[in-house]
Amino acid sequence: RCVAASASSSPAATAAAMEVPATMKAWAHDAYGDASVLKLVEAAAVPAVGEDQVLVRVVAAALNPVDAKRRAGKFQATDSPLPTVPGYDVAGVVVKVGGQVEGLKEGDEVYGMISEKPLEGPKQSGSLAEYTAVEEKLLARKPKGIDFVQAAGLPVAILTASQGLEKAGMAAGKSVLVLGGAGGVGSLAIQLAKQVYGASKVAATASTKKIELLKRLGADVAIDYTKENFEELPDKYDVVFDAVGQGDKAVKVVKEGGSVVVLTGAVTPPGFRFVVTSNGSTLEELNPYLESGKVKPLVDPQGPFPFSKVVEAFSYLETGRATGKVVISPI
Numbered sequence: 001r002c003v004a005a006s007a008s009s010s011p012a013a014t015a016a017a018m019e020v021p022a023t024m025k026a027w028a029h030d031a032y033g034d035a036s037v038l039k040l041v042e043a044a045a046v047p048a049v050g051e052d053q054v055l056v057r058v059v060a061a062a063l064n065p066v067d068a069k070r071r072a073g074k075f076q077a078t079d080s081p082l083p084t085v086p087g088y089d090v091a092g093v094v095v096k097v098g099g100q101v102e103g104l105k106e107g108d109e110v111y112g113m114i115s116e117k118p119l120e121g122p123k124q125s126g127s128l129a130e131y132t133a134v135e136e137k138l139l140a141r142k143p144k145g146i147d148f149v150q151a152a153g154l155p156v157a158i159l160t161a162s163q164g165l166e167k168a169g170m171a172a173g174k175s176v177l178v179l180g181g182a183g184g185v186g187s188l189a190i191q192l193a194k195q196v197y198g199a200s201k202v203a204a205t206a207s208t209k210k211i212e213l214l215k216r217l218g219a220d221v222a223i224d225y226t227k228e229n230f231e232e233l234p235d236k237y238d239v240v241f242d243a244v245g246q247g248d249k250a251v252k253v254v255k256e257g258g259s260v261v262v263l264t265g266a267v268t269p270p271g272f273r274f275v276v277t278s279n280g281s282t283l284e285e286l287n288p289y290l291e292s293g294k295v296k297p298l299v300d301p302q303g304p305f306p307f308s309k310v311v312e313a314f315s316y317l318e319t320g321r322a323t324g325k326v327v328i329s330p331i
């Protein structure tokens with residue numbers, strides 16, 4: 001199908017499609033290690049576009065702890081070969097479409113998580129680059145009223161929050177405790193529990209300076225972990241959502257028959273490990289909540305970091321103190 005000539009392509013979008021160069025700037029590493037292994041490559045190959053893929057001109061990308069863990073070599077056994085261009089989260093503009101792509105065209109503003117399974121053969125050429133190739137099914141329309149910086153911070157975090165709550169059996173009238181409520185995932189887990197699932201009570205943990213933020217996000221109970229141990233408090237929850245790695249303590253505060261979903265660290269029964277899967281339709285289903293403002297992206301105020309400052313941005317993310325998402329833009 002000749003997309004460049006389709007009636008709905010704007011002249012600007014068509015021009016952009018014709019301007020795709022052969023090489024691009026990209027951050028890459030050819031060894032595993034700390035953030036210093038990352039190098040800015042001036043002329044990396046622009047990835048080829050598969051039949052079911054689109055090429056996205058990256059406007060903004062966000063960092064996730066999984067990028068840092070992957071770079072450190074934690075998933076070597078199932079990683080794609082080096083050199084790696086990191087980055088799972090993207091927001092940008094479609095500039096080229098594969099032959100089997102039906103729903104997207106050049107000029108469309110999209111966002112998504114670029115690898116379906118983050119730990120099993122993730123893409124070698126990620127989103128910390130001027131262009132990235134992504135399966136159409138992993139992308140969604142960028143929500144109206146959400147800018148590229150905000151959109152880039154959403155995919156991994158909101159998919160993790162949504163699928164994790166779903167797997168834990170979250171439903172209207174249930175109570176939930178979110179461990180790590182001020183992080184990328186936790187800030188969305190609080191909002192989704194309240195706004196999408198209709199939780200009867202949302203509690204969350206963070207350090208002192210972030211307690212007001214937890215309340216603004218919709219937490220009914222905000223627990224300052226520098227002052228109280230949540231596992232020693234009398235309250236029990238239907239669902240505990242662990243975004244910190246406190247699976248051993250999390251199981252102490254779940255009700256009989258409740259669920260403990262563990263994103264990281266050791267799992268203590270009845271807690272269970274959950275790993276996110278990328279999916280554009282889930283993002284599409286969540287778009288109305290983002291467009292109405294019921295669910296708000298939380299971008300760390302230290303950012304967005306310009307493309308030249310990716311190493312600094314990783315160092316900041318890796319302090320474990322980020323508030324919401326660490327975003328890279330413009331790219």
Ligand code: NDP
Nearest residue numbers: 065160180182183184185206207263264274275276321322
């Ligand atoms: P972030 O880097 O965004 O989390 C940072 C936040 O964690 C900070 O705001 C910090 O708040 C908070 N935090 C740190 N320690 C504690 C603590 N002891 N109690 C409460 N809050 C704490 O990370 P993400 O939200 O992106 O990810 C969270 C974890 O989940 C990571 O380990 C990540 O790898 C994992 N993950 C797993 C996925 C999966 O599919 N299994 C998917 C996505 C993420 P403060 O400064 O107040 O301490």
